[in-house]
Amino acid sequence: MKNMQRQTGLWKLIDALAAALVASMACTAAAGATDCPRKDALNTARVLAVDAATTPRVGLKSFPQTLPLGDHEVVLTFDDGPWPPTTRRVLAALARECVQATFFLIGKAASEHPDLVRQIAAEGHSIGHHTWSHPSLARIPPEQVVEQINRGFAADEMALHGVATTTPSTPFFRFPGFESTPATLDLLQSRGIVVFGADLWASDWDPMTPKQELKLITDRLEAARKGIILLHDSKARTAAMLPAFLRYLRDHHYRVVRLVSASGAVAGGHDAKTGH
Numbered sequence: 548m549k550n551m552q553r554q555t556g557l558w559k560l561i562d563a564l565a566a567a568l569v570a571s572m573a574c575t576a577a578a579g580a581t582d583c584p585r586k587d588a589l590n591t592a593r594v595l596a597v598d599a600a601t602t603p604r605v606g607l608k609s610f611p612q613t614l615p616l617g618d619h620e621v622v623l624t625f626d627d628g629p630w631p632p633t634t635r636r637v638l639a640a641l642a643r644e645c646v647q648a649t650f651f652l653i654g655k656a657a658s659e660h661p662d663l664v665r666q667i668a669a670e671g672h673s674i675g676h677h678t679w680s681h682p683s684l685a686r687i688p689p690e691q692v693v694e695q696i697n698r699g700f701a702a703d704e705m706a707l708h709g710v711a712t713t714t715p716s717t718p719f720f721r722f723p724g725f726e727s728t729p730a731t732l733d734l735l736q737s738r739g740i741v742v743f744g745a746d747l748w749a750s751d752w753d754p755m756t757p758k759q760e761l762k763l764i765t766d767r768l769e770a771a772r773k774g775i776i777l778l779h780d781s782k783a784r785t786a787a788m789l790p791a792f793l794r795y796l797r798d799h800h801y802r803v804v805r806l807v808s809a810s811g812a813v814a815g816g817h818d819a820k821t822g823h
């Protein structure tokens with residue numbers, strides 16, 4: 548008898564725990580949905596904290612490792628902005644579907660359009676970094692490499708927060724043209740900065756119509772089934788095809804994952820050495 552009572556008590560506890568778990572999951576799901584004014588929007592499905600210690604380099608096009616994404620999970624990334632005519636259209640398309648992306652900014656453009664940088668951040672997107680003026684870092688002298696990286700960080704941070712620090716608040720970096728070198732990869736890793744490649748892309752640097760670009764990226768996604776997607780918010784064809792692409796993601800049950808930084812960059816160290 549005593550044993551049965553104990554078992555009943557245990558089951559009650561399990562029921563209570565299960566109910567609490569379901570309630571917390573419903574709450575998490577609702578948090579994204581209720582913020583979106585549109586009922587059938589795509590919505591961001593979850594937030595992933597990216598840690599430089601465990602994933603210093605991600606993206607299968609360049610590295611053996613990528614982000615821990617599940618089947619049908621995608622991360623949207625946009626390079627080479629801010630570029631007002633097209634970045635604004637990209638932001639509008641993302642806002643309409645209530646999804647967030649990561650924007651890898653060119654520092655010079657950020658310094659010319661700080662309001663747009665702040666708008667990107669205010670709309671919940673993450674700010675990554677893409678050098679000061681987009682040279683190939685594999686083809687310039689090492690001191691210029693450091694200058695390009697630091698000046699880019701400082702310009703983006705100045706636009707964002709009014710402080711020209713070379714310790715970025717979101718330590719995400721992408722090499723122009725994915726042209727990395729082992730030494731620069733080591734340098735960024737030592738500074739706690741995650742280097743982003745991509746898992747797939749729309750080849751939107753090639754001339755094509757928005758319709759062709761949509762076909763290309765959806766075919767590639769169908770094959771890959773998930774991944775970090777590279778697009779360019781500086782390209783009119785990408786801005787034009789994005790609304791249809793986001794609808795495609797929704798209709799084919801893809802889940803958009805928003806990235807945040809798990810840890811800040813390593814402050815001081817390198818900055819002190821270079822004097823930047």
Ligand SMILES: [Zn+2]
Nearest residue numbers: 626627723724
């Ligand atoms: Zn670029």
